[in-house]
Amino acid sequence: MIIVVPLNLVPDLVEDLEVDGSGAALETDGLKFKLNEFDDHALEEALLIKDSDQAQVLALALDTENIDKVLFTALAKGADRAVKITGADAAASSRALGSVFAEAARQLDADLVLTGVQSVADLEGQLGPAVAAALQAPFIGVVTNITVAGAGVAVRKEYASGITADFEMDLPAVIGVQAARQTPRYAPVSKVRQIQDSATLEELSITPGAGGAQVSISAMAHPERGEGAKNAVGYRRTGAGA
Amino acid sequence: MLSLAERLAFGWLVIVCLYYAQIGFVQMIRIIRQGAAAQRSDNLIRRFALALAIVGLQLPLFKIRPIVSIFHAFIFFGFSFYILVNVNDMLEAYIHGWTTLGRDSLLLGGFNLLADLFSIFVLVGMLFFLARRFLAKPKVLEFNDNVLLHPDVRQGGIRFDSLVVGVFILLHVGSRWLGTAFALAGEGISDPSLPTASIVAGFLVGASPEALELGRHICWWLAMGLIVVFLPYFPRSKHLHIMVAPVNLALNRRTPKGAMDSVADAANPGAKDITDLPWPQVLDAYACIMCTRCHEVCPAHESGTPLSPSALEINKRYMLRSGGVAADGIIDLPSLLEGAISEDAVWACTACYACVDVCPVGNEPLMDILAIRRRLVFDAAMPDELATVLKSVDEQGNSFGESARRRPNWTKSLDFEIKDAAKEPVEYLWFVGDFASFNESCQEVSRNVARVLQAAGVDFGILGKAEKTAGNDIRRVGEEGLFEALAEDNIKTLEGCDFKKIFTTDPHTFNALKNEYPALGGEYEVVHYSTLLLELLQSGQISITKPVEAKVTYHDPCYLGRYNGIYEAPREVMRLCGVDLVEMPRNREKSFCCGAGGGRIWMPDHEDMTQRPSENRIDEAVALGGVTYFTVACPKDMTMYSDAVKTSGHEADMAVRDIVDFVVQAMELPQGEALAANV
Numbered sequence: 001m002i003i004v005v006p007l008n009l010v011p012d013l014v015e016d017l018e019v020d021g022s023g024a025a026l027e028t029d030g031l032k033f034k035l036n037e038f039d040d041h042a043l044e045e046a047l048l049i050k051d052s053d054q055a056q057v058l059a060l061a062l063d064t065e066n067i068d069k070v071l072f073t074a075l076a077k078g079a080d081r082a083v084k085i086t087g088a089d090a091a092a093s094s095r096a097l098g099s100v101f102a103e104a105a106r107q108l109d110a111d112l113v114l115t116g117v118q119s120v121a122d123l124e125g126q127l128g129p130a131v132a133a134a135l136q137a138p139f140i141g142v143v144t145n146i147t148v149a150g151a152g153v154a155v156r157k158e159y160a161s162g163i164t165a166d167f168e169m170d171l172p173a174v175i176g177v178q179a180a181r182q183t184p185r186y187a188p189v190s191k192v193r194q195i196q197d198s199a200t201l202e203e204l205s206i207t208p209g210a211g212g213a214q215v216s217i218s219a220m221a222h223p224e225r226g227e228g229a230k231n232a233v234g235y236r237r238t239g240a241g242a
Numbered sequence: 243m244l245s246l247a248e249r250l251a252f253g254w255l256v257i258v259c260l261y262y263a264q265i266g267f268v269q270m271i272r273i274i275r276q277g278a279a280a281q282r283s284d285n286l287i288r289r290f291a292l293a294l295a296i297v298g299l300q301l302p303l304f305k306i307r308p309i310v311s312i313f314h315a316f317i318f319f320g321f322s323f324y325i326l327v328n329v330n331d332m333l334e335a336y337i338h339g340w341t342t343l344g345r346d347s348l349l350l351g352g353f354n355l356l357a358d359l360f361s362i363f364v365l366v367g368m369l370f371f372l373a374r375r376f377l378a379k380p381k382v383l384e385f386n387d388n389v390l391l392h393p394d395v396r397q398g399g400i401r402f403d404s405l406v407v408g409v410f411i412l413l414h415v416g417s418r419w420l421g422t423a424f425a426l427a428g429e430g431i432s433d434p435s436l437p438t439a440s441i442v443a444g445f446l447v448g449a450s451p452e453a454l455e456l457g458r459h460i461c462w463w464l465a466m467g468l469i470v471v472f473l474p475y476f477p478r479s480k481h482l483h484i485m486v487a488p489v490n491l492a493l494n495r496r497t498p499k500g501a502m503d504s505v506a507d508a509a510n511p512g513a514k515d516i517t518d519l520p521w522p523q524v525l526d527a528y529a530c531i532m533c534t535r536c537h538e539v540c541p542a543h544e545s546g547t548p549l550s551p552s553a554l555e556i557n558k559r560y561m562l563r564s565g566g567v568a569a570d571g572i573i574d575l576p577s578l579l580e581g582a583i584s585e586d587a588v589w590a591c592t593a594c595y596a597c598v599d600v601c602p603v604g605n606e607p608l609m610d611i612l613a614i615r616r617r618l619v620f621d622a623a624m625p626d627e628l629a630t631v632l633k634s635v636d637e638q639g640n641s642f643g644e645s646a647r648r649r650p651n652w653t654k655s656l657d658f659e660i661k662d663a664a665k666e667p668v669e670y671l672w673f674v675g676d677f678a679s680f681n682e683s684c685q686e687v688s689r690n691v692a693r694v695l696q697a698a699g700v701d702f703g704i705l706g707k708a709e710k711t712a713g714n715d716i717r718r719v720g721e722e723g724l725f726e727a728l729a730e731d732n733i734k735t736l737e738g739c740d741f742k743k744i745f746t747t748d749p750h751t752f753n754a755l756k757n758e759y760p761a762l763g764g765e766y767e768v769v770h771y772s773t774l775l776l777e778l779l780q781s782g783q784i785s786i787t788k789p790v791e792a793k794v795t796y797h798d799p800c801y802l803g804r805y806n807g808i809y810e811a812p813r814e815v816m817r818l819c820g821v822d823l824v825e826m827p828r829n830r831e832k833s834f835c836c837g838a839g840g841g842r843i844w845m846p847d848h849e850d851m852t853q854r855p856s857e858n859r860i861d862e863a864v865a866l867g868g869v870t871y872f873t874v875a876c877p878k879d880m881t882m883y884s885d886a887v888k889t890s891g892h893e894a895d896m897a898v899r900d901i902v903d904f905v906v907q908a909m910e911l912p913q914g915e916a917l918a919a920n921v
Contacts, residue, residue, distance in 0.1 A: 014638060014645045030647070034637060077622075186622045186629040189636060190723025194508065 001054065001148065001171075003046045004110040005079075006101045006127070007061040007070055009033040009090070010120045024217045035070050038116025044180035045146055046114050047078045053148040056080045060104055062090045062097075068201060069192070076187040076195045083108065083202045093215065094122045096208055098130020103206050105135060110172060112153065117141050117176035128176035138169055141176030243462070244335040252335070252467065259473045266477030270528060273562055276573060277521030278506060278513075282493040293492035298322075302491070302602040306535060306832070310374070313367040320364035320415065321484070327357045327418065331466055343422070344431035354435035361419040362438055364411065372408045375401065382538045388548040388850050390584040392560035395553075399560065400480075400532050407481045414468050421461030428454035478563050483531040487603035490529035493522055494604045499595060500757035500805040502612060505722050512616025512720065514577050516558055519613055526605040527558035536597035536607060541835040542590040546852035549587035551597035551607035557582040558610075578614055588614050589625060590848050592855070593718045593840025594800040599831055612840075615720030624719070631844040632721050635728070639710035641844065642680040649674070650706040652685040658696055661703030667740035668703035670695075670774070673755060675748035676711045677877035683884050684877040687900040691747055691771055693911050694902055698783040700774075702745075708735045714754035714801070719841035726762065729754075733764035743767045745774050747902075749801035749876045750839070756806070770802060772812035772875050775905060779818045786908040789820025794899070795869045796823060797859065797883070798833035799876035812875040812901050819904040824869060826862050834859050836882040843878060856886035864892050871899045 011017060011026065012034040018027040046057045059074035061067045063084045071082035088100045105113050113135070118125035125141055132139035144164070145156040152170045158178055159165065169175075244252065282289075296302060300318055303311040330353070333340045342350040374380065385391060392399070423442035426433060428451060433440060446454060476482050497503075503520065505511040513519050516527075534552040542549035561581045562573075579585055591611045598606050618624055619632075634643040653660050663671045678688045695702050710728050717725035736744075744766045746752050756768040778784040796816065802808045809830045816823050828834045837855035847854065860883065863872050872887065874880050883898045906913055 012637070014643065015647065016645075032645075183626045183629065186619075186624065186632060188620050188622060188723055189721060189727055190505070190508065190511065191620060193723055193727075 001049075001111045002056050002058060002109055003049060003112045003114060004058045004060050004101075004105045004108055005039065005043045005046050005074075005114045006104075006131070007039045007043065007059055007067075007074065008036045008097075008116070008119055008121075008127070009061075009064060009067065009070065010036045013120060019220045019222070023219050023221075025220065033064075033066060035073075036116050036119035036121075038118055038177060040116075040184045041180040042114040042116050042175075042177040043074055043077065043079070044182065044184040045143075045177050046112075047185070048181055049146060049148065050078065050080075055148075058083060058108055058110070060085065060101065060108070062088050062100070063203070064090045068196075071201050072196045072199065073187045073192050075199050076191040077185050081202060082199070083204050085204050085206050087205045088208055092208065094126035095130045096214075098127055098132075099134045100206050100208050101127070102131045102134030103209075104204055105131065105172075107204065107206075112146075112171060113137075113174045114146070114177050115174065117143070117178045125176055128174055132174035135172060135174065137172045137174050139174045139176070140167055140169065142178045143175050144177075144179050145181055146175060146177075244459070248459070248463075249336060252470075255467060255470050259470045262474035263476060266474060270477050273573060274521050274524045274528070276517040277519055277524035278517070280503075280520035280522050282495075282522055284496070286492075289492040289494075289496075290488075293488050293494075297488050297491065302604070305600050305602075306539065310371075313370045316363040316367035317371075317411070320360035320367070321411075323356055323360045324364070324415065324418075326353070327360075328466065328469065330357075331418065331462065335462060335466070341425075343425055343429070343436070344433050351433075351435035354433060355437075358419070358422070358436045358438050361415050364415045365419070368408055368411045368415075372405075372412075375404050375408075383534050385534075385537070385550050385553055386543060386546055386548060386850075388546075389543075389550045389553045390548065390557065390582070390587065391553055392557045392564070392581065394560050394564055395556055400556065403480045403532075406475070407479060410468060410472055410481070413464055414472075415465075417461040417464035417468070421458050421465060424454050424458035424461055428458055477528075480531050482528055483603055486525065486529040487531070490522070490525055491604040493525070495522070495606065498757040499598075500753040500801065501761065502717055502758065503609075504761060505616065510617070511620050511722060512618075513610065513613035514579075514617050515573075516561065516575060516578060516582070517573055518617070519578075519610055523606060523610055523613075524558075524562075526603075526607070526610075527555055527562055529603040529605055530555040530559055531603060532556050532559075533602065535600045535602065536605070539596040539600045539832070539834075541592050541594060541596070541837055541855035541858075542587075544834075544858065545837070545855050546850050547587065547590040547848040548584055548850065549590040551611075554583045554587075554607045554610060555605055578610070583611070583614065585618070585623075586848060588618065589628075589845060590842075591840050592800075592835045592837055592842045593715075594835035595804045596800075596832075596835065599804050612718060612720065615718075616722055617720075619720035619722075625845050627845050628719060628841065631841075632716070632719070632724060635711060635713075635716060636724055639728070639731070640676045640680060641711060642676060644680055646707045646710075649679045649709060650704060652679055652688050653692065653704070656689055656692055658692075660692055661701075662706055663703030663739050663741060664705050664708045664735065666703065668701050669742050670700060670702040671736070671739060671741035671744045672702050672704045673712065673744050673746045673748075673751055674704055674709060675746055675751040675877060677881060678747050679709075681877065681881050684880050687877065687880060687902060688747065690900070690902045690906045690911075690913070693913075694775070694778075694784065694905050694909065697909060697911055698778045700778070700783070703741075705735060705739070710735075712748075712751040712754040712759075714750040714758070715839065715841045715843075717754070717758065718839070719844075725758075729759055729762045729764065733759060733762060736764060736766070743769055745769045745771055747771045747875075747877060747900075749799040749806070750878065753801045753805055770806075770808055770811070770875075772802070772808065772815055772901060775815045775902065776811045776818075779815060779905075784905065784909060786819060787910050788908055790904045790907050791820065791822075792871055792904075793822045793824060793869050794871040794873050794904075795826050795863050795866055796829075796873045796875075796901075797826070797836070797863075797879060798830055799874070799879055800833065800835050800839055802875060803833050804831050812873075815901050816873065816904055819908040821871075821904055824866055826859075826866060828859075828862065834862070836879050836886075838878045838882045843882070854886060854889070856882045857890040859883070860886045860890045860892055860896070864895055870896060872896050873899050873901055873904075875901050 012032040020027040057079045059079040059082045115128040422439040426443035427446035537543040537550040537552040713725040713728035
């Protein structure tokens, strides 16, 4: 079984996000990117499947700044191959990226595509469904457990108030992972460095299709700040945020 | 004295026993040689001369347990003199007419007197130790219930070994002493140079000459024959320490205590099996006398966790002596985590160095633990909380998961600007460290340091967002790659700066910069702020206008004291500020770790923990009576003890202060709110 896991970089919220001069995009100066946490869980779930059943795990990412470290880290954790997609715009919409990843998955003979269920840049979790749509494959999101079952996979999906449901899916399939069965494994820096010296990242050139109707951002803004709550005992904390 | 038959029999006994002893010793050397490489062959003569000198003076023992150490010294001096006694007894047995008894010679009389008195010393010392182990049974000899122990140890192996060695010594020395009494009585000699043997001889007068002669022979065989019979048992026995301890001390690490060895085999870093350890750490297992001093001073063992550095060495020792080692010395043993120390014990270590510092035979259990951690982290096996911190250090350069941009935010409430050392030249580059930058209770201390230096006219600056954590504790949790990456980044940053010296308030940062960065190409003059403050006080750059009246005690940070030998500078700073400093019983090199070191500050307490080390320490300070301030010189201590005074219910009795707080007060500088509220 070939499992493809698209890894996406998202803004690191440890930094303050600012809107740039155009008023319709984030200020990139000072913005730091990190791997989407849910994608890390998707990768972990893929590696767990590999640990228990025969599977080949492919880490996939768009060719952006700092992506090499993310892909080498995936290799250090146990991914079999790491593939960089060139020719696509990382800032494109989830729907556009969905087609790109789907095309990559097709070319890589993916049986299973595991995406993070959402990301800070895709709170509505469109990427997984978009990949599935482009692949014309089934999709289940908010999944917390995936096991190989016959020729397909058995997945557990979470619903509100803790209710879960078990599904069986035929392959190829796309799954949006909410959380892996265990905390994503740690990749020791020395191992990542060793991999960096010995392994190579594959490249795959994909030209995004024309696509249909598009959306565009017209304005971005921080929420307006209210007066805030007053302290009942009259004690006013000073120095906070100073 | 011996008959021909006896002489022949003894000769054969020596040959047979030496043969079997040799097998054990050769095996031991084979095993030790399978340890990883370590460079200890420099200055061999000096090493051994020094080791023999300190062993001769029994210095390594007297760090703790003074009474026990005195009795040990009794036995040691007696046994050392007995080498001469044994030589004499051989001559007496084989050379007709050779005797020291009743001879009119000052030299031989002196020999007799020493032999007589040392016999009593050894017997008294040995009886003391047997009574201590088997009757008094002090708690310090026991292991916490949750400590992993080799099955043989569980079944009383240490007690059995102790009994064998004790009885051997009693019989060996007692028989020699009694034999002298038989000789005196048998030959009717009165010799005042043998006062105690003469008393016993007095009781034997009147027995038949045959009986006296038989007694003398039996005693000779019990004294001398026993040593020979004991030889093959030596490599299996704790008594081996009399041979291995001096060697172990001689071949000890000579690099700075605070500098960990670099990784030798990048594909297999650290240790999984006993043979992955550097050979001197394999030798440690044989040197161990199982005295448990190391776990007596261990904050992890004292607080009820499953870590006993003593058990680690003892388990290694029992693993090596109980099977698994083929005749050719090839080892097929359980891994260290299976046989020597449990995984949770490995993570319970605070890397405080107390176990290494106190060990009378020069063992380094801490280094084993750090090696095991290295392998665990390389295999990504660690507590989740630790993995989270390591990730954040990798991503943000600090352990708080904060944006690097916020690192200098603590300076914003100062009424002056601190220079950016990354942009302009400074005399002192202040490497602030994570806790002093991000932790709220430490930030006010950092501001006080800034205020004092500003008032003293010191030219200093910080790196701001360009600084990353120095990585001292990152290295000690075993993340060698991350430590190297941090060090490389910091060294690169420092290369672009123009400064004369580095100072820091954080002993952990101090240790890494001073002792570990040089190996990676970063050589700087690094001072701890306590040293800098003292210089400023002594040179008059800081002038005290209002001495502080307070009774205070001071806690020595592990990485300032034990690791780097700085004990007096912080004390002197406090005294110059006028405070009345009283010492806790565990001070200076005996200081008791707060429990935060070795990355413990990032991990949850072990579920078996009975009392946090920091609370134990606060109890110690409270017991002094009337101490109002518990003083620290380490940001981690500030957070640990600020919590501990609260959780131990002593918030009303005692407050935690940093040494610089007294300087601010004594200089009458405007202070921050927290301090002002406290005074």
